Amino acid sequence: MRIGEVAAAADVPTQTVRFYERRGLLPPPQRGTNGYREYDASILARLAFIRSGQAAGLTLVELASILDLRRDGAVPCEHVHSLLLAKLDDIRERQRELADLETEIEGLISRSDRLDPADCSDGQVCHIIAPNA
Incomplete structure (x- = not known):
């Protein structure tokens, strides 16, 4: 072909x-x-x-490592298993980070519902994101 x-x-x-x-x-x-x-x-x-x-x-580098093992005559199953476990750990960590971000954004939205835009001073960019200390 x-x-x-x-x-x-x-x-x-x-x-x-x-x-x-x-x-x-x-x-x-x-x-x-x-x-x-x-x-x-x-x-x-x-x-x-x-x-x-x-x-x-899996990244191309990770896929290449699997292909290299196979090319060298090794069965890559254990390596693939460890790559997938690491990938799952990464996903779970990102999910935790996204859950934290979701909570933060929900808080900012709730805050924005309570604030009056007229109360935002010229010295602030936005009092929703950066409230007065």
Whole structure:
């Protein structure tokens, strides 16, 4: 398959295929006598893996580490498990941070409902966000 056929089959732009090649996520393709990239069907499985990994929140660097392990003959399941656990910890931390931010914003909205804009002095940018001390 040529790059356009691969891109269409994987539902990605051709630039994405080239980008993944440059990043080492895809093996270098064979080249035809005309210089065009020639791929076998295994490239589609690799692209599906990359897209699934990204959908799970893994970065391209993390995906490359998984592919490197597999290329070196190791089964990467334990590594993937640890990456996913770390990703889940990150998500839970972000959820806590977002919950704190939600509480802060709710408080500011409540404050804004009680304040009179006429009470905001020229020395303040906005007395909702930065109240008088």
